[in-house]
Amino acid sequence: xxxxxxAGLCAAIEARExxxxxxxxxxxxRSMRGGNTRHTxxxxxxxxxPAHTLEGSYTGxxxxxxxxxxxxxxxxxxxxxxxxxxxxxxxxxxxxxGVRFQPALTGTLNLARTNAFFLGGGKALLNAQYRTAEALxxxxxxxxxxxxxNISRGRFSSAVxxxxxxxxxxxxxxxxxxxxxxxxxxxxxxxxxxxxxxxxIVRGTSYNRGAVLKDLIGKGAETTGDPTQCHAxxxxxxxxxxxxxxxxxxxxxxxxxxxxxFGQRFYDEGEDSWPKRYAIWGRLIARQPDQIxxxxxxxxxxxxxxxSLFPPMTADTIEQLASDLGxxxxxxxxxxxxxxxxxxxxxxxxxxxxxxxxxxLEPPKSHWALPVDTPPFxxxxxxxxxxxxxxxxxxxxxxxxxxxGGKSSPNVFAAGEIMAGNxxxxxxxxxxxxxxxxxxxxxxxxxxxSAGER
Amino acid sequence: MESxxxxxxxxxxxxxxxxxxxxxxxxxxxxxxxxxxxxxxFSDHQMHYLANLCHNxxxxxxxxxxxxxxxxxxxxxxxLTELRTETYEAYxxxxxxxxxxxxxxxxxxxxxxxxLSMVLALASVLVDPGVMFAEHSGPGSFYAVISHGVMVAxxxxxxxxxLLALSMGVRRFWRETGAFAxxxxxxxxxxxxxxxxxxxxxxxxxxxEGCSPRDEGRSNQRRYFHQAAMWGFLLCFASTCVAAxxxxxxxxxxxxxxxxxxxxxGSIGGxxxxxxxxxxxxxxxxxxxxxxxLRHYGMDYAFLALLFVISLTGxxxxxxxxxxxxxxxxxxxxxxxLALFLTLPYSKFVHAVxxxxxxxxxxxxxxxxxxxxxxx
Numbered sequence: 001x002x003x004x005x006x007a008g009l010c011a012a013i014e015a016r017e018x019x020x021x022x023x024x025x026x027x028x029x030r031s032m033r034g035g036n037t038r039h040t041x042x043x044x045x046x047x048x049x050p051a052h053t054l055e056g057s058y059t060g061x062x063x064x065x066x067x068x069x070x071x072x073x074x075x076x077x078x079x080x081x082x083x084x085x086x087x088x089x090x091x092x093x094x095x096x097x098g099v100r101f102q103p104a105l106t107g108t109l110n111l112a113r114t115n116a117f118f119l120g121g122g123k124a125l126l127n128a129q130y131r132t133a134e135a136l137x138x139x140x141x142x143x144x145x146x147x148x149x150n151i152s153r154g155r156f157s158s159a160v161x162x163x164x165x166x167x168x169x170x171x172x173x174x175x176x177x178x179x180x181x182x183x184x185x186x187x188x189x190x191x192x193x194x195x196x197x198x199x200x201i202v203r204g205t206s207y208n209r210g211a212v213l214k215d216l217i218g219k220g221a222e223t224t225g226d227p228t229q230c231h232a233x234x235x236x237x238x239x240x241x242x243x244x245x246x247x248x249x250x251x252x253x254x255x256x257x258x259x260x261x262f263g264q265r266f267y268d269e270g271e272d273s274w275p276k277r278y279a280i281w282g283r284l285i286a287r288q289p290d291q292i293x294x295x296x297x298x299x300x301x302x303x304x305x306x307x308s309l310f311p312p313m314t315a316d317t318i319e320q321l322a323s324d325l326g327x328x329x330x331x332x333x334x335x336x337x338x339x340x341x342x343x344x345x346x347x348x349x350x351x352x353x354x355x356x357x358x359x360x361l362e363p364p365k366s367h368w369a370l371p372v373d374t375p376p377f378x379x380x381x382x383x384x385x386x387x388x389x390x391x392x393x394x395x396x397x398x399x400x401x402x403x404x405g406g407k408s409s410p411n412v413f414a415a416g417e418i419m420a421g422n423x424x425x426x427x428x429x430x431x432x433x434x435x436x437x438x439x440x441x442x443x444x445x446x447x448x449x450s451a452g453e454r
Numbered sequence: 455m456e457s458x459x460x461x462x463x464x465x466x467x468x469x470x471x472x473x474x475x476x477x478x479x480x481x482x483x484x485x486x487x488x489x490x491x492x493x494x495x496f497s498d499h500q501m502h503y504l505a506n507l508c509h510n511x512x513x514x515x516x517x518x519x520x521x522x523x524x525x526x527x528x529x530x531x532x533x534l535t536e537l538r539t540e541t542y543e544a545y546x547x548x549x550x551x552x553x554x555x556x557x558x559x560x561x562x563x564x565x566x567x568x569x570l571s572m573v574l575a576l577a578s579v580l581v582d583p584g585v586m587f588a589e590h591s592g593p594g595s596f597y598a599v600i601s602h603g604v605m606v607a608x609x610x611x612x613x614x615x616x617l618l619a620l621s622m623g624v625r626r627f628w629r630e631t632g633a634f635a636x637x638x639x640x641x642x643x644x645x646x647x648x649x650x651x652x653x654x655x656x657x658x659x660x661x662x663e664g665c666s667p668r669d670e671g672r673s674n675q676r677r678y679f680h681q682a683a684m685w686g687f688l689l690c691f692a693s694t695c696v697a698a699x700x701x702x703x704x705x706x707x708x709x710x711x712x713x714x715x716x717x718x719x720g721s722i723g724g725x726x727x728x729x730x731x732x733x734x735x736x737x738x739x740x741x742x743x744x745x746x747x748l749r750h751y752g753m754d755y756a757f758l759a760l761l762f763v764i765s766l767t768g769x770x771x772x773x774x775x776x777x778x779x780x781x782x783x784x785x786x787x788x789x790x791x792l793a794l795f796l797t798l799p800y801s802k803f804v805h806a807v808x809x810x811x812x813x814x815x816x817x818x819x820x821x822x823x824x825x826x827x828x829x830x
């Protein structure tokens with residue numbers, strides 16, 4: 001198993017339970033193990049009846065429609081439906097492996113029906129998975145960075161990895177690659193995004209540098225997804241380059257206006273409810289000059305969204321705020337005045353798609369438009385925060401990697417973010433990443449074990 | 455990036471709580487996180503409250519994506535334990551005695567030595583050696599060695615003062631940790647707090663399988679040992695109350711027969727006070743010293759050891775009460791009990807009082823509806 005996150009652990013447990021001797025090569029040390037799983041919180045699962053962790057019911061068809069709508073059809077239907085079918089087994093299977101869930105949450109994001117939340121979050125899930133895997137006899141090698149796979153015509157024979165400066169080669173009957181995307185590889189990101197990539201913040205682990213992905217592509221693995229596609233949200237520009245996780249995200253966009261460094265608005269902040277829109281804002285900001293934007297709001301709405309890591313910047317006037325942000329103050333004042341003048345009065349209600357919108361303004365703000373007029377004024381600087389890239393290897397229904405000509409590999413399997421692009425060609429649906437990891441991790445582990453029997 | 459840690463305990467606790475409040479992944483783990491998420495910013499006094507809702511069970515630390523070596527260095531149990539110890543000092547009455555919490559292990563040990571030698575010295579001066587080392591039996595035999603009047607006067611005055619000091623402390627804690635919106639009637643909050651205390655559910659890790667003090671594994675050992683210590687203490691206290699009732703209301707004088715209510719309650723409680731403190735002591739020796747900061751262990755060890763020897767000497771007294779060793783054993787037992795009474799408001803015992811107050815506030819403030827969730 002290459003990569004010790006959720007997908008790798010699910011694969012390791014399944015393979016070991018089928019009698020295979022399993023070694024996990026994990027790039028990070030023990031304290032930072034688990035890749036992006038460490039920063040996750042939930043998975044999306046279909047279910048017919050309410051359960052301890054999930055409210056109501058969420059049919060496979062509804063799940064499929066949700067996926068279809070966020071990806072706008074950029075998804076492999078057979079694999080997506082396979083994932084949805086197996087998603088229903090996950091809460092029970094993970095529980096058996098020691099993972100505990102929170103009772104159904106009833107928050108404003110309305111995810112209690114569709115998403116099962118791990119008690120204590122992704123790191124608690126990892127702790128349980130590692131303990132289960134180790135008790136079964138899975139061997140875990142930390143600090144082990146895989147540099148290269150020896151593959152000829154789609155058949156794997158060994159992997160070369162570095163551990164504390166020493167190079168090792170490990171042979172195995174089969175391999176599962178579950179080591180994520182390439183968002184933490186600055187030079188690869190620059191190849192795809194140009195200099196803009198320098199201003200991206202990587203929300204998760206700094207270990208996902210895509211070395212194995214690149215190696216597989218070089219050895220003839222078929223790829224899926226557009227290299228620019230990724231899960232990217234708006235994060236606080238003051239966040240660290242890596243590993244800032246959940247606390248740097250900002251939920252304030254719908255409560256004010258968002259401008260670029262020239263003080264101009266560039267997208268409808270109130271287009272739809274935040275859970276349906278948060279994942280597009282990373283890409284929107286990535287296309288703005290210098291990849292920076294500012295959410296501007298007044299004191300009326302400051303307490304309406306979840307607190308985040310950094311306090312907002314504040315000033316008594318828009319002019320002062322603009323000068324603190326380094327925006328030409330005339331420009332910001334004009335934008336705010338114009339916005340305020342176009343707001344029509346309606347009945348404000350952040351819980352629904354209300355009727356507070358702008359008139360004759362481009363771009364409009366379709367809902368929750370309130371004038372920005374009550375000092376003090378507040379601003380949060382925003383940057384694109386990348387969770388993971390979607391470019392990955394193509395797989396079949398047994399999680400086997402497809403090599404040139406669409407031929408399934410006899411013993412190379414992939415699971416998790418490295419193959420998420422098969423299902424997520426575009427957009428995002430909260431909790432899908434972990435579902436892909438767990439479902440394809442389990443499939444990869446099951447088939448890798450039998451591929452090794454011969 | 456805010457990776458530099460503030461110097462004060464309250465500053466560090468506030469820094470950590472602000473990060474937790476933006477994350478909230480631990481909201482199902484214990485009471486601290488739901489209590490936290492009712493607010494956006496935390497005053498010093500609110501932090502004092504949250505610090506006393508924490509049991510440093512370490513479940514959140516092991517679940518934390520920001521735990522060291524992450525540069526955010528979030529260590530909730532360590533930060534809140536540090537602050538909690540400061541609250542013991544800050545709310546102590548009279549105020550100048552609060553500093554006894556600074557080297558608490560030393561203080562409790564010295565106070566114990568002092569109490570023990572005082573009782574022994576008094577006994578040797580006041581009690582005729584012939585009486586001290588004679589065999590006694592039947593009702594009133596204890597009082598032949600140490601007179602009823604002296605026992606009641608010394609125990610009553612020290613315990614009375616301790617009760618006063620504890621109530622003054624908790625009264626100020628309750629007032630200063632803030633005005634808050636009652637979400638439910640006080641009696642229902644009281645019932646909730648009693649239930650939380652009786653079950654120690656917040657040592658359960660949110661899944662009731664418990665938290666291992668050593669690593670990220672699960673274990674209810676600490677919860678069970680704490681139960682033994684708490685119920686043991688309460689049963690011994692009940693035994694004392696029943697004995698007082700027998701003495702004053704029924705005119706039945708100690709010692710009581712083996713199968714009398716005071717002896718039964720005291721014996722069951724005494725077993726709890728042997729097993730609980732010994733187990734907690736043992737767990738502390740093996741615990742993860744990063745999540746549970748070592749420098750506060752002195753206070754814990756001293757209190758646990760004192761409870762243990764009180765129970766041990768109590769059993770000795772029960773076994774030897776018809777022999778010539780009774781007088782000396784009684785003096786030693788009473789010496790340790792006196793030490794407990796003396797140090798009560800300036801020892802780890804205050805944890806019970808402030809924690810109950812914090813649980814009461816938590817139950818009173820707790821809304822029916824849960825709050826918004828963060829999603830990665």
